Amino acid sequence: MSYITGPEVVSYACTCGLLKPIPQLYFCRHCSQLRCGFCVCHEVDSIFCGKCSENIPSAEARVKKNRCASCFNCPSCHQELSTRIATKGPVVNPEDAKQPSPHKKTYYLSCYFCRWNSRDVGIPDQGSATGAWPERENVHAHRLQEIMDTYKQVMMSQKQQKENDKKKQRGKFVSFTDRTGVTSSAIRKRIGLPDIPHAMLKKPNPPEPAVAKLEVEELPDSLFTDPVNLLEITTIEQRHLQPETQAATVDMLFPIHKQLSIKRSLRCRRCEHNVSKPEYNPNSVKFKIQLFAYYHIPEVRIVTVEPLRAGKTCELILKFTNPTQHETTIAIKYVDLEQQATYVEEQKLSDVIEVLEQLSLQQPTSLPSLSGSQPSSLLSLTPRQPSITVKPRKINEEVNCDVAIPDSSFILPPRDDAAEYDDSTDTHNIEDDPKLVKWRKSNKAFIKLQVTPMAHLEVGKEVICGFTMQHIYTNVIATTIENKLPQKYEHNVRVFLRLGNVVGQE
Amino acid sequence: MPIYEPLSSEKLTVVLDIGTAFTKFGFTSEFAPRYIIRSEVRCKRTNKIRKLSSYESPEDLHDLLVDFIHAIYFKFALISPKDRPIVIVESLLCPTLFRETLAKVLFLQYEVSSILVLPSHLVALASLAVDTAMVVDVGYKEAVVFPVCFGLPIIQAWQALPLGGEAVHNHLKSLLSNANPGLQNLPEQILEDIKVRCCFVTKKSRTKSADIVPPPDVKYPYKGAQTLTVTGKVRETAFEVLYEEDNDHLCLSTMILDALLKVDINLRHSLTQNVFLIGGTTMTIGFKARLKEELLSQLKNEQYKMLNIKEFKFHVAPCKENYASWLGGSIYGATEFLNLKAVTKDFYLREKHLPDWINLKDVVGLKQDNGIRGAF
Incomplete structure (x- = not known):
């Protein structure tokens, strides 16, 4: 497992130019390109609570402010709080001692990590486990709501005015109500209702402006004499956990509802296909779609x-593993960093053209569809806008070691899970170049390469070598009906290896 | 997943106020940010925490912001950023490189539909419902003063000095290493914690007289077994750096008075009657009282006598000061203003930049459009 969490020894160049180890890469089968977390489009798939493992629909999550209704976090150390039972003993009533009242269970919240509990801050114990724990409200909410409503009205009337101005400019059309003389206000008068203009057109009366005061909060004199108990004063992190109150002392900390978590689905920006989509169930760690590069690209x-010495050729043995169900042929080629640079330039040019095309396309289509008599709820279902692809960049790696490119290629048999347990049938009918292939077993091959760190390298400098791995990729998705056979084509991956540091002479 | 998306017309819109030290994040039409988090990300290459402001190159900043916005959306907001508007609250003095990179990340990497950029000093007044005030923002990196008159920030009168949390931290560090010999390189988090939990802004009278009884010392636990002694003198002098005049005779109080001098004479009175202090540093105990004292004593100086001011009146925000401008962004973002004035993706793709008050090209366009900033 160390190669997953440890330093990135073998890294692959993603199509966007970033270097990542293979577990962090995706392979889009539709474009046959490597993708990474940087160049795919992330989307929120499902929302769940990490503690109670309950799926929460996004509408509900929005109402609950992305927090779980029943799970709490400790306001002091931000670990999860657990509900504890505090049983009150049977209340022995001296008058009717024969009938002891039943046990009454009450609950309180407690943190197992820092021993904080809800009794510390004076929250009364609750009768039920999920308890209606008291919530605190913003004391300024009323005033702020008033202000916000006014601003909304101001902007609304401004917008209305703008639209009215536009209507006046047209002028060609004569309103039917004007011709008949029956305007809405006239009708209202006839019926006998008071004449009120539209609620949004009413001139909003501005809220009472806040009044500045001459006096400000004075420094309490007790500060100069009373000793400070650090345990009673909250840290800045504790304050920021509750932005609304930002309590300065520990006795004002209230339990915090636990923040919900999400599952993400990833989408290739070029072809809009998903490269990763998790299962809906929060308990499941499986995926519906998982196009990880680990399952498609040979692993190195x-x-x-051998000990690396500047200017001296040494032997490097690599293991290649074929993860697919199809035989593949691997050829090792020279890595050309210029190639990526030209690719970056090409993409820049094509982007400009694309943007121009997009603009010319969007303008005619956007208007008529919206102005029709569609119900407004349908507007939110407008189709997905095409994604903007992330601009590729140059590969940022200094290769300081030459790799002798072998003349021949080698074959990797398909992966066979049963072969792992079968020692007897390890025979291959593959003719190998003995100079290149040292040993092979099932879908793995050990390859010998000659590498030469550049002569000018100092002792202790890290040696990085790179090569292009060309492998035959078999695309199994039958995209077209007439072409049923799986398509095979060559796919190039640039692989970079951190071989270690240069050592001194013998 | 679109099927779980409700069909209601109201979309969640993120409001983001990216400060040098802390980022305030929440949604429009709410009265408090959901989270106040540090403006930093874990660097994938070195696995160290890096501040957003510590960027070395535009590409570096781009990568930092990509990671940061990713955390904002997928860890806290829990919505897909694609095709949604976003409200950004930023200082009028925000570096062009930063805002352009942010726009690039949001439009090209996260494909937001539009960005509404709001000047922090102006929108902070929204929660007060006043349109004329002297807004003093004391944050982490610097203190910035902007007079706002009738909903328009007076740009020629702005004042800024590197006085804020960072200056206090540096001052506190030197004070502590003087008091505790052998103590070097205290991490900034510890300094911040000492500042928040032990220090306060003292009275002006106490700074002059030599024979005062210092407040009690604090034993601060450090690295498990060790203790740091934060002496009473350190506790009350840590913030003095904000009020000491530098070589140019500038400090927090003179900034406000200098800004007043640059404003039209008829506006000065209403500005002094409406001083609004925002930013995390102003939440320190005793900060406002001391600033008032300093202002009044500075008025006796020759250069400020012509102002002819007798008093200052201070506003009390209906929120905590550290998210005052965020709250303004939340209120602005809840109105139609978002649809009317936001910079759309089409506009950005065509113009390749975010409109700014400093850019003459945009100023011409703005005149026809009646001004993006200060439409209320």
Whole structure:
């Protein structure tokens, strides 16, 4: 597992130019390109609570402010709080001692990590486990709501005015109500209702402006004499956990509802297909769609490296593993960093053209569809806008070691899970170049390469070498009906290896 | 997942106020940010925490912001950023590189539909419902003073000095290493914690007289077994750096008075009657009282006598000061203003930049449009 969490020894260049180890890469089968977290489109798939593992629909999550209704976090150390039972003993009533009242269970919240509990801050114990724990309200809410409503009205009337101005400019059309002389206000008068203009057109009366005061909060004199108990004063993190109150002392900390978590689905920006989509169930760690590069691209691992000396050729043994169900042929080629640079330039040019095309396309289509008599709820269902692809960048890696490019290629048999347990049938009918392939077993091959760190490298400098791995990729998705056979084509991946540091002479 | 999306017309819109030290994040039409988090990300290459402001190159900043916005949307907001508007509250003095990179990240990487950029000093007044005030923002990196008159920030009168949380931290560090010999390189988090929990702004009278009884010392636990002694003198002098005049005779109080001098004479009175202090540093105990004292004593100086001011009146925000401008952004974002004035993706793709008051090209366009900033 160390190669997953440890330093990035073997890294692959994503199409966007970033270097990542293979577990962090995706492979879009539709574009046959490597993708990484940086160049795919992330989307929120489902929302759940990490503690009670309950799925929460996004509408409900929005109402609950993205927090779980029943799980709480400790306001002091931000760990999860647990509900504890505090049983009150049977109340022995001296008058009717024969009938002891039943046990009454009450609950309180407690943190197992820092021993904070809800009794510390004076929250009364609750009768039920999920308890209606008291919530605190913003004391300024009323005033702020009033202000916000006024601002909304101001903007609304401004917008209305703008629209009215536009209507006046047209002028060609004569309103039917004007011709008949029956305007809405006339009708109202006839019926006998008071004449009120539209609620939004009413001139909003501005809220009472806040009044500045001469006096400000004075420094309490007790500060100069009373000793400070650090345990009673909250830290800045504790304050920021509750932005509304930002309590300065510990006795004002209230339990915090636990923040919900999400599952993400990832989408290729070029073809809009998903490269990763999790299952809906929060307990499941499986995926509906998982196009991880790990399942499609041969994996490279370093087996041994001879001590690296500047200018001296040494032997490097790599292990190649074929993760697919199809036989593949791998050729090792020279890595061309210029190639990526030209690719970056090409993309820049094509982007400009694309943007121009997009603009010319959007303008005619956007208007008529919206102005029709569609109900407004349908407007939110407008189709997905095409994504903007992330601009590729140059590969930022200094290769300081030459790799002798072998003349021949080698074949990797398909992965066979049963072969792992079968020692007897390890025979291959593959003719290998003995100079290149050192040993092979099922879908793995050990390859010998000659590498030469550049002569000018100092002792202790890290040696990085790179090569382009060309492998035959078999695309199994039958995109077209007439073409049923799986398509095979060559796919190039640039692989960079951190071989270690240069050592001194023998 | 679109099927779980409700069909209601009201969309959640993120309001973001990215400060140098802390970022305030929440949604429009709410009265408090959901989270106040540090403006920093974990660097994937070195696995160290890096501040957003510590960028070395535009590409570096781009990558930092990509990671940061990713955390904002997928860890806290829990919505997909694509095709949604976003409200950004920023200082009028925000570096062009930062705002352009932010726009690039939001439009191209996260594909938001539009960005509404709001000047922090102006929108902070929204929660007070006043349109003329002297807004003093004392944050982490700097203190910025902007007079706002009738809903328009007076740009020629702005004042800024590197006085804020960072200056206090540096001052506190030197004070502590003087008091505790052998103590070097205290991490900033510890300094911040000492500042927040032990220090306060003292009275002006106490700074002059030599024979005062200092407040009690504090034993601050450090690195498990060790203790740091935060002496009473350190506790009350840590914030003095904000009020000491520098070589140019500038400090927090002179900034406000200098800004007043640059404003039209008829506006000065109403500005002094409406001083609004925002920013996290102003929440320190005793900060406002001391600032008032300093202002009144500075008025006796020759250069400020012509102002002919007798008093200052201070506003009390209906919120905590550290998110006052965020709250303004939340109120603005809840109105139609968002649809009317936001910079859309089409506009950005065509113009390739975010409109700014400093850019003459945009100023011409703005005149026809009646001004993006200060439409209320």
